Amino acid sequence: MDTPLSLFDLNALVKRALSECLPDEYWVQAELSDVRSNATGHCYLEFIQKDARGNNLIAKARGTIWSNVYRLLKPYFEEATGQLFTSGIKVLVKVTVDFHELYGYSLTVYDIDPTYTLGDMARRRREILKQLEDEGVLALNKELDMPVLPQRIAVISSPTAAGYGDFCHQLQNNTQGFFFYTELFPAIMQGTQVEKSILQALDRINGRIDEFDVVVIIRGGGATSDLSGFETYLLAAACAQFPLPVITGIGHERDDTVIDSVAHTRVKTPTAAAEYLINRVEEASEHLYGLSEQLKDAVVARLEREKERLNMLRNSIPSLAFLRISEAKMRLLTVNKDLSQSVKSLLIRQKHHLELLSQRINDASPERLLKRGYSITLKDGKTVTNANQLKEGDLISTRLAGGEVFSVINDQIMNK
Template sequence: MKQETLTLFELNALVRQSLEQCLPDEYWIQAELSDVRSNATGHCYLEFVQKDPRSNNLIAKARGTVWSNVYRLLKPYFEEATGQLFASGIKVLVKVTVQFHELYGYTLTVQDIDPTYTLGDMARRRREILRQLEEEGVLTLNKELEMPVLPQRIAVISSATAAGYGDFCHQLQYNSRGFFFYTELFSALMQGNQVEESVLAALDCINHRLDDFDVVVIIRGGGATSDLSGFDTYLLAAACAQFPLPIITGIGHERDDTVLDSVAHTRVKTPTAAAELLISRMDEAADQLEYLSARLQEGASAFLEREYRRLSSCQSRIPSLVVRRLSDARLRLLTLHKDLMQSSTVMLSRQRHRLELLQQRISDASPDKLLSRGYSITLKNGIPVTDVSCISPGDEITTRLHKGELTSIVNRKSNNRK
């Protein structure tokens, strides 16, 4: 018997009928979005994929469609609830119906979405990133940095056209106490798929000029809350956690912290709050200076008062001290005078006795004394003769005795000595 043949259309029609009979209901499925795009008519076309958790290889794939009447409600609802763009790369829990078209084939048509599943997956990814940073020992490094006492030189990472950046600068410029702040913008994309790459480039530029800044402020304002996924990446979190300057984040959302918020030194809600934080830091420093100035003035006044009293006391004691010092000095002078007189008398007596002894020795050694003992002095031309060789026969010599002199003519001389 010849087998009946079918056209492709007829086969596909059978497939469609079979699927409609076997899978007539709506089904909740877990999948990852891929290749999400919308057209001018408002319809959204995408792919649902599932990956092996170990190898990350695709193990299932199906084409998906969100018709415009559903998409215009589903997309803002999902993004508002999750703070996450309805875009490729996120995991979702969606209610679908199974469709098969003879021309377009197998399609899952999205009827509804559960944001809590995506929120759970996002929270899980955040926890994984934070756990990895903690295991690497870098999670709290930026928080451990000391915030400068005067954070006046500020590197700002933001979009130049962001309303939050303008609010931040206005708040700093017109602070009530007139503090000066120097800000320099390092422009970056703060929404979209290039957030991570753009912010990392800005951080790298700042890192080459660390001595020029006190803090880094990452702010974002005016954008959709659904554009926060770029701040939940490992690379950006690791770079901020290990950055050598304190980082303040104010990226304009209040519900949940991003991974970047978790590793930054300080997290605030808005760019304006970031400016107020810096101003409050300056306020604290100014108040401390005023307090120290007041204490210095009080201390100086108290010190001067004590010194004035001490000087007054010294001044009142000067007359009596002078009288006492003069009296003591006079007594010392009298004592010294007495001691000097006694010392002088003893010294003079000693020197007189010494002179008397010298006089006696001189007297005993005088020529007259020797002559009185029978000695005589022979003179030639008034010069004492001590050597017979100095006299020649015929010379006239004088002999001086104790009493009187004799004049003689030398007849002969002898050199003999006994």
């Protein structure tokens, strides 16, 4: 049996073997994880690699960036990429392979290539935009109609940001004196909390959607590296599908973020966002002024036409009146003639009718009946129509065509 080695001896042997087998510096592609620095300025992190299909870890290594390198490497990387040197990004770093008897295997970083990360960021941005396009939401916010008077403004910004103050000052002191109502929905505009913070602000605005015309997301100056928080799918999807037009002015002229690409309108700075809104209201004001001038001109023209029409009507009144009076006179003459004829015809018909009634009355008169041989019996001046009306001793008169006969009723005759 060989002489056993202590753990330290074994680790020292591994260290010598690695040093002999891997003596050079190597460019390594990996994703950053658990990036942290201490008071001494050293940076400790993990490099990881994930399975492209399952997103599972397939490799991991500890990494170290000593302070003398880190204080140069970090600002260089962030300035070049506009991306924080933080967990979750992919990097191309130059490393040496080290092994320490106590701390084990690790990679020591000496350099970094920002162009690799820029390429990965551009790829991720393309992937986000492609995903939004495939989902049919990429241009939804751009397709919204910008209100004619965007005066009720929901602002997403840090309350202490100079850009927010510049924005409000520009609106409130516009030379045209237009009124704007702004309400701040505070959010963190840099660091790892950007996405969550802005999404929460959008949710609060959405709960009061009828109170606002537009949403403005603004951020003052600052490091280009602070833009990384605006490069996420969730934030881009929320802005793309937001029911109000979104205006972005996050303070960088040369860099477009993902939310700039999906927003309704992208401007360079918070001040430019204010100017855009002022110009929109000014355009509406000029349009209204133009319409008022058109209305005034149209009214004047209409009044002139009506004046001419009234003059023409006034001049035509005498001839029209004479014509109307002549027509009325002719109608009266015609009516008078027709009325006379109608009255005459009516009188003739009524006269004939009266003659017929007179003949019928004459035919039914008592004198005519008496001449035919009839008689009328009267008692006390009243006509007797039934024998029961008489009793013995009654004096009656019988009227004939040629005189009147008086009689006394006796019982014998009654019995008969």
